[in-house]
Amino acid sequence: MDAHQPAEPAEITRSTRRVAVVVNPVHSASRRALEALRECCERFDLDAPDVRETTADSPGYEQAREALEEGADVVVVIGGDGTVREVAQALADTGVPMGIVPTGTANLYARNAGLFGHDLQRTVRLAIIGAPEAADLGQLELTTEHGTQQRTFLVVVGMGHDADTVADVEDRHKATHGWLSYFLPGVRRLGNPLIPLRIDLEGREPETRDVWSVLVANTGMIPGGIHVVPDARPNDGELHLAIVAPTKLTQWARIAAAGIRPRYRAPSGLEYRRGEHVTVESDSPRRVQVDGDVVEGVTRLDARIRPGALTVHAIPSRQSIPRVDDLSDAAVARFVFEAHEYGVSRDGGAALVRLLTGLTGDRFVRVKYLLNSQGDMHDLERLVYDSLGEAPRMTLLTHIAEQAREVGTTSDVRVLCDIDDTVKCAIHDDRYPKGTVYPGVEAFLQALDEGSATDPSRPGDLTFVTARPGGPAGLFERYTRHKMDDLDLPPHSIMGGSLLNLHTKTAIAARKIENLGRDRRLFPECRMVFCGDSGQADAHVGLKARRDYGDHVVAVFIHDVVGIDARTRQDWRREGVYTIDTWDEAARIAEALDLISADGREQVERAVKEGRQPEPRTAAEARQR
Incomplete structure (x- = not known):
């Protein structure tokens, strides 16, 4: 720096x-x-x-x-x-x-x-x-036979038969049947006589109406998904009045339909109004329900709205995102990971981008690395390239580039590593039994992840690159990850491909080159090392990466599993692509390039020495060498 x-x-x-x-x-x-x-x-x-x-x-x-x-x-x-x-x-x-x-x-x-x-x-x-959002609070004064009561409400206040319906529901039925416990008592009262109530909205001339019920709503939905009013929101700064006054039983069908499928134009027997202050009076004491709690003997209710009096943790959106200044770096990364895990809608993606672009400098870089080490299909690469739309993706990539310039080049080394015949013997290598973990490879990846500094660098430096698809719901990726569970590896992610990338070596190489390019855009502040094998197209991938991004991709290590001739090895080496037979060779080169520490190199050499020794190559391979 x-x-x-x-x-x-x-x-x-x-x-x-x-x-x-x-x-x-x-x-x-x-x-x-x-x-x-x-x-x-x-x-x-x-x-x-x-x-x-x-x-x-x-x-x-x-x-x-x-x-x-x-x-x-x-x-x-x-x-x-x-x-x-x-x-x-x-x-x-x-x-x-x-x-x-x-x-x-x-x-x-x-x-x-x-x-x-x-x-x-x-x-x-x-x-x-959650995302802190302002919300309204209803303020209520109830006049009863015994004086006045001050209350608040969040959902709906009702005077009339709806309050009687709520009072009819026994607690034991609530516990057993939930909101359905309100259904039968309500149906039994549909034919009850209308009652006279005086309604005064915003201090206008009071009017007396014969009604089944008057509902004063801060929010619009009641049990069963029924909408008392069509457009009430918790933060719209208004009270919404529903005057329910059917004169015929047949009108209830349309009233019910309006509750199930809200319409701005009320059907006959139902009337909508709105304002900030309403009073409802009765000549005789009546029940009132306040968010489902019943108050007896009420003759007058006086309701007002207190706009924005509350702050409520809500679902993040493009308008509102969580505060993270009092959360640890790991907690921020965990929050983004879990939000991504539940699926990212367009609005949710915009919220995550707003949250991440609100972080700057070293804190942003730390969170970025921690997020990438979470794994399981929800790392940084999946979020940016698979879950976000084009516009939020470009916004986040631009921020990544800006913050990389701010913090400058770091000493960290991003390690992108193939799996088959690089970490485990799988396809082309006949020197080891299939499934063998190559001696020293775990120690080498650990050494690269820790870097050449005395103190280990931040987690999240290791990504396994494969052309395999993630599969439905990440099934193939989890299978790949499961294969790595028994290895002693630092935190890592898996960057996959698709079925279209598996049909030829050229297609496999193209996908891996694309993955390297993606990683370079996600981590422009880092140097990169690519580890692959000579069995398929990794050497081509490494050569192209060195030619296109030589200032970023500082070294490529190709584990030789087919017997590359000496001249080709020399040609590749001049371009920064190092062919190795065992991982202690890679460790000595990496130390000379200041990519790992002396202690890291010694641990790799020890692991190779103590590990299983390879069988000799075939006679033809030996003559070629």
């Missing part, structure tokens, strides 16, 4: 985000969710979470306030809508994000926020390291 450049920032080895959890232990799924969350914290280098359980007398608000006082950076709710609402009330206007792991009956807010229906590991990861 040039003298005028700032010192390299220290590697971030521990995440500092403080995670608090408010958990409702009554729900059967809460214990498993809490265990998954603890495992997630460990996986992302976070301290164990601060866990606080709710009780019947203290359903979540106090626990969340205590977590804030203790300095929590994120408060995760494990529970249903009631617990989520209590924690939301405590976190309002604090800027501290709320993560949600839904374990309740209806989980309405989680459904509306897109946080329901994912597998548990993904859900807890989003709760801890």
Whole structure:
């Protein structure tokens, strides 16, 4: 690095985000969710979470306030809508994000926020390291026979027969049947007489309407995927009013259809309105349901919206990405890897690119290497070239090039290595039994990965290059990786090809050359070494790489398995392509090129000496040599 450049920032080895959890232990799924969350914290280098359980007398608000006082950076709710609402009330206007792991009956807010229906590991990861998004909070004042109550709501408040329906559902049926427990009580009440309510929206002239129910929604969806209103979003800054007033039973069919397939134009018997403030009054005390909790004896409800009062961890998108400044380098790489593992949509790909391009300098380079060492079809090369579209790919590659120029050339050596007849005897070599791991090759790859410096270099330097396809769901790649499981190798990735690359040696070579070019664009700050064998087209690959990228590809080692003549060896050597019979020869050349240390060379020589010795080549091969 040039003298005028700032010192390299220290590697971030521990995440500092403080995670608090408010958990409702009554729900059967809460214990498993809490265990998954603890495992997630460990996986992302976070301290164990601060866990606080709710009780019947203290359903979540106090626990969340205590977590804030203790300095929590994120408060995760494990529970249903009631617990989520209590924690939301405590976190309002604090800027501290709320993560949600839904374990309740209806989980309405989680459904509306897109946080329901994912597998548990993904859900807890989003709760801890989601994208912080502003969300609205409903503020409610209820006038009852005994005074007034101040409440908050996240989903929907209802006065009328919908509240009676909710009250009819017994807790034991909720636990057994979930949201379906609301269905039959609702059907039984469809023919009930309409009730008179006075409605005042935005302080206009109140109007008295005969209604089945009035629903005031912050978000639009209720149990069964039914949409109370067609376009309510958790962050649109408005309350949405649904006045349900069918005069005939036959109108219920169209009302139900509008809930299943939302339409902006309401059918007869249903009316939509919107605003920031609404009051609903009744001459006689009635039930009101607040996000599924029933309040008895209400004569007036006064609802207002508090735009952006909450911060909620949501699914990353091109508009919103997770904060990573308080995560370790390894945690950032792990997050990108796991997000990639679940599949990258167009919006998700844009989010990952935004996250990665938000990192700069040495931290970006460290995360890049850590990501590439994750393996299993979700390394950096797969993300960039297989999962991203053309525009985000070019954005990320441009950022990679810019950051490489910023950090300058590193001492690291990228090692791209063939497998068959290079690492294991497989096809052309008759000196060893098939499947034999060549003596010294593991030690040589370890030495190259560690480099010539006294301190080992960063992980992620080794990539196995093959023309084999990844296969359906990565089946062939996992088979290839499984073959390497018994080897003593540093963290590594596998860069594959496709079935179209397997029919000729020329096609195999073309794919490997393409892979070398890809790797050069991903790691332009590094020197590269390619290791292959003489049985197929690796020598051609190495020669072309040296001719095209001689400043980048500093050496090529070709393991001779067919008996290359001396003249050809000399010609190749002049171009930086070294033909070797055993890996200790490669180690001595690599040390002379300042690619490995003396200690690394000695370990390779020791491994070759102690390993299985090759059988003599055939007489014809010997004469050719």
